[in-house]
Amino acid sequence: MSVPDWIAADWGTSHLRVWGLKAGQVLHHAASDQGMGSLTRAGFEPALLALVADWLPDAQVTPVLVCGMAGSRQGWVEAPYRAVPCTPLGGPLAQAPCRDLRLSVHVVSGLKQAKPADVIRGEETQVAGFLAQNPGWDGVICLPGTHSKWVHVSAGEVVSFQTFLTGEMFALLSEASVLRHSVAGWAEEGFTEGVAQGMERPERLLARLFSIRAEALLEGRDPAYARARLSGLLIGAELAAAKPYWLGQRVAVIGAERLSLNYAQALATLSVPVTTHDATVMTLAGLTAARALLPDTERPCVN
C-alpha cells in the first residue's frame, strides 16, 4: 500500500504543489493552480483535499507541512514572520484550521528584517533544506524568481537578506509594456551582453530598457536577442546592487534550472565560486527538517 507518512506542500500565490512522502521517498505528487491568491480562507482545505484526499488512510491522522504564501495574513492561517538573525526555520508552527479529521496541517513561518525592511515567505524553507544537506555551510544563497532573494547565512542562521523585484519586472516589461512588441524567444548572446551592460551601468537601467524598443524600430533587432538582453539587463542590475552580498563570498543558487544557470553563469564571470541546486529538492528537504518542529502529540485538528 502506498500510504504516505506525511505530506509536504509548497503553497505559493499562484500554485499549490504537494508530495506524499514515506521514509524519505516521494510516493505521490500533484499540483494545481489553486494558489493563495485565488482562494478565500475557507477554500484552502478543499483545495488541499482535491489533490491529496486519495492518499489519506481513513483511520489515522496524516501530518501536512506547508510553506509559502498560505501562511500569509491573507492565507489559510497567519504564520507570523520571525525576525532575523535567526535559523531559517523555528517554532511554533502555525496550525491551520481544518474539518477533515484525517488532516493535521501546520504552516512554516516566514522571515522579516527591520532595516532595510524586507520579508521572505517560502524561500526560508529552501534555505533550511540547503543547510540540512550542507551542515556548517557559510555563505550567500541566491534564490532567483519573481522576487529574487539574496540570503546571507552564517553559523546556521540567516543574518540578513535582500529582495529584488527582478522577475516580476521582467514579466511586466516583456508582456505588458511597449517592449512587448520587440521581444520573443531567447538568444544567449543577448543575455550575456545584457548582463554586462546592466552590471557596468546599473543606474542607466530605465534608459537602457527603451533602447530595446528603439533598436527594434531602427535596426530590426532580433526579438530573441532583445528578450534575452532585457532579462540580462535586469539581472545585471540586480547583480550590481547585490554586490555587498556576493563580493568575497561563495554563492549557492537555488531555483528553476534554466534561471539558476543564467545567474550562475553571470556570477562565474565575476569570479564568484558558485553552485546551483534544484528548488524543489531544497523545498522538500526544508519541509522534512520542519517536521522536527511539530508538537510531540500530533492531534487531528477539529476546529
Added chain:
Amino acid sequence: MSVPDWIAADWGTSHLRVWGLKAGQVLHHAASDQGMGSLTRAGFEPALLALVADWLPDAQVTPVLVCGMAGSRQGWVEAPYRAVPCTPLGGPLAQAPCRDLRLSVHVVSGLKQAKPADVIRGEETQVAGFLAQNPGWDGVICLPGTHSKWVHVSAGEVVSFQTFLTGEMFALLSEASVLRHSVAGWAEEGFTEGVAQGMERPERLLARLFSIRAEALLEGRDPAYARARLSGLLIGAELAAAKPYWLGQRVAVIGAERLSLNYAQALATLSVPVTTHDATVMTLAGLTAARALLPDTERPCVN
C-alpha cells in the same frame, strides 16, 4: 461664423486631441480615446471626422496638421524618422490618404538617433513649439511622461536625446505588480524622500522597489507615502541617469502640470536652473510652426 483656418491634431497611442484654429486663436477643441493603438489604417479618417466634421466648411479644403504616433508605421501614414542632429521639425511632411475632399492631412516626422538607438515621435513638436516661442534658446528640454525624453538643443537643432521608461514603469508597478496592494494616493514627503534615495543610489532601484511592499507589511506604511515614494524612486533614478543631460545646463520642463512641477522641484534641489511649460501650449505652437512646411499648393487629398 466660427470656421477654423486649420486644424491641429495631437494623435498619440491612446488619445486623439484636436483644435480648430483661426489667426492663432483656438475656436474649437475636442478629444477622444481613438488613439493610434486602437485603430486600423482605415479607421483614422473616420476617427478624425467624428471630432471635426462639424467644423469644416463645405466649399473648401481645411488643412490638418498631425503630430504623434499617427505617423508611425502602424499609424495612418508613416512619417519617416529624421536623423539627429537636425531641427526638431523638417519637411517633407507625410500626406495621409483621405476620402473626404474637405480634408488635407499632413503628419509631422519623428526623430531618430543611431547611437545610443533612440526615437521620438510627438515630443519633437513640443520642442519646436518651445523654440518658436524662445528663439535662440540653448539648453536641455525635459519632457516627462509615459516615456520621458531628455533633449539637448543647441543652435536651433536637436543634438541628442535620451528616452526613459519611467512613466510606464510607474504605471505597471503601481497598477499591476505586487506593489499595487501597498500604494494609493499621494503624500509629498514620500516623493521627496524617494527622489533623494533614487538619485543617491540609482543602482539599488530593483531592491528599493520591494522595500515598498515590505514596509507596508511590517510597518503599516501609509499607502499615499508609498505611492509618492515609488514615483520619487523612479524619477530619482531617471535624474541620476540623465545627469549628463542636466549637469551645467538650464532645463525647460514641458509636460502635464503636476508631473512637470515634480520634475522641476527635483531638479531645483540639484541647483539646476529650471522652468516649466505647458505641454498643450507647446504642441499647438509646434504644429503652428509646422504649417510652414506645408506644400505651397494645398490640395485636397483624394487617395
